[in-house]
Amino acid sequence: MFSRTVLSPCNRPPKEFSETTSRPIKPSRPIVNAAVILNRSPIITRTPTPFERAYYAYQSRIHRALHNPFPYEFYFKQGSPLEARFNIEERRRERKAFGAPFGMDTAEQSESATLAEASLRDEDEETMPRVHEADTKQDLKSLDRRGQRNLYLMLLKNESGKDVWRFPQGGVEKGELLHQAANRDLEAECGSHMDTWIVSRNPIGVYHPSSVAEPSxxxxxxxxxxxxxxxxxxxxxxxxxxxAWLTKGGDI
Structure with a gap:
């Protein structure tokens, strides 16, 4: 009869360590960048739509029809140039509010009314055009173009042998806050000839780009x-x- 010897866990020989045993791999630290979406706000009001123009004209006619008449007899001497000038301006306002048939000039005009109308023609102000010269020349570097739209600064850089349009951005140094890095990178790439203002210390978005050179x-x-x-x-x-200063969905 053969006797079986049972070894306790304490008496068992130590298990040899295998060199092929996998060790835990430390996760790689992400590459953190800070980018700036630099915006130039609209510099002129938006062109009203046909419906808005019709609505404003209708409101102007109602306001004109219901307003109290101005007691010009109290303020102007009868037959004076000031009275004639006020009457001419009043007829212009009526034609603008109600249309051409209203406020028509009479065939007979006094000498003071003629002089007053001539002085008004000299004082007429010309309306500035809503289309800038930079729009006609397609100058994408001008801040005067597209006055009714928001403009965003885009930079053309060579990355991994390819020309890429992107926002100003750069890396974050050790011990540096994100908004400080964004401001520093903006000045480093675009120069110090701009007066800029970062809206908040909190980012408005996060993006995880996929690198072709280093996919891991x-x-x-x-x-x-x-x-x-x-x-x-x-x-x-x-x-x-x-x-270039580009608009969203219009120039890109």
Missing amino acids: SKAVVFFYKAHIMAGQARPDPKRVLDF
């Missing part, structure tokens, strides 16, 4: 919104190939 790398871009108050972008030619 983890990168994250935090976007900050800013406004340009004065000045113009002057990018560093060593870092930026070109720049």
